[in-house]
Amino acid sequence: MALDAALIASATLMGLAGTPHCAAMCSAPCALAAGPRPVRLLAGRLLGYSAGGAIVAASAEALARASQGVALLQPAWALLQAAMLLLGLTLLVRGRMPVWLGAVNWRPQPRHAFFTGIAWVAMPCGLLHAALLLAGLSGSVAGGTLAMAGFALASTPGLIVAPLWRAKLLKRGAGGEVLALRLAGLALALGAGWALGHGIWQRVLLAC
Numbered sequence: 134m135a136l137d138a139a140l141i142a143s144a145t146l147m148g149l150a151g152t153p154h155c156a157a158m159c160s161a162p163c164a165l166a167a168g169p170r171p172v173r174l175l176a177g178r179l180l181g182y183s184a185g186g187a188i189v190a191a192s193a194e195a196l197a198r199a200s201q202g203v204a205l206l207q208p209a210w211a212l213l214q215a216a217m218l219l220l221g222l223t224l225l226v227r228g229r230m231p232v233w234l235g236a237v238n239w240r241p242q243p244r245h246a247f248f249t250g251i252a253w254v255a256m257p258c259g260l261l262h263a264a265l266l267l268a269g270l271s272g273s274v275a276g277g278t279l280a281m282a283g284f285a286l287a288s289t290p291g292l293i294v295a296p297l298w299r300a301k302l303l304k305r306g307a308g309g310e311v312l313a314l315r316l317a318g319l320a321l322a323l324g325a326g327w328a329l330g331h332g333i334w335q336r337v338l339l340a341c
Contacts, residue, residue: 137276144267144280148287151260155291158258158324163292164317166249175289177250182261182285183278185254186268190277211329213257218325224318228311 167174223231254261264284268277305312 137271137273137279140267140271140276141280141283144264145283145287147260147264147267148284151288152291154260155288156294156320158327159253159256160292160294160320167246171246171293173246174250174253175292177247178253178289178292179250179282179285181251181254182281184251185265186271186277186279186281186284187274188277189265189269190271190274190280214325214329217321218329221318221321221323221325224314225322226318228315230314 163171163174220231264281268280268284271277271280
């Protein structure tokens with residue numbers, strides 16, 4: 134019981150310390166997926182993270198085996214981050230959606246936001262994976278659930294800022310929409326650039 138309490142506190146503090154990371158990496162996708170009212174997505178994210186904590190606490194050994202296959206996904210992950218970096222820079226410089234993306238005519242649907250939030254636990258995020266591994270050390274399913282719930286709640290402020298700013302900027306008309314797209318592009322570029330640079334820097338350290 135004492136171990137569970139310590140792990141729950143550690144996961145919560147990890148989420149709190151990771152708020153800037155969440156703001157840089159996930160606030161822009163959150164704003165796009167949730168629209169001006171992110172409550173449903175954040176509620177789904179809390180449920181998805183809690184369920185993930187319960188699963189890893191119940192099957193820590195299976196998680197350890199599965200984590201060995203993550204290396205196979207690294208090239209695809211790097212290509213995804215490179216694409217996000219390019220998209221972010223495009224939005225930042227041009228201030229409008231690319232033609233190929235605008236042709237999709239996609240709009241955030243509130244009814245989908247909750248399920249999108251549940252799927253957020255599958256996000257390829259090192260901080261999230263670290264929290265899941267920490268939850269996996271719990272001695273009970275309840276401990277793992279509460280650890281990930283604490284992590285989700287503590288890191289939530291980083292995801293709230295961007296959707297609220299975006300909704301406020303869109304009320305200003307065309308000028309606000311351009312600024313919102315530029316800020317979203319900046320957030321995407323910074324997040325993807327950090328992810329790519331962090332991975333390369335780790336490899337350089339290992340090579341040295």
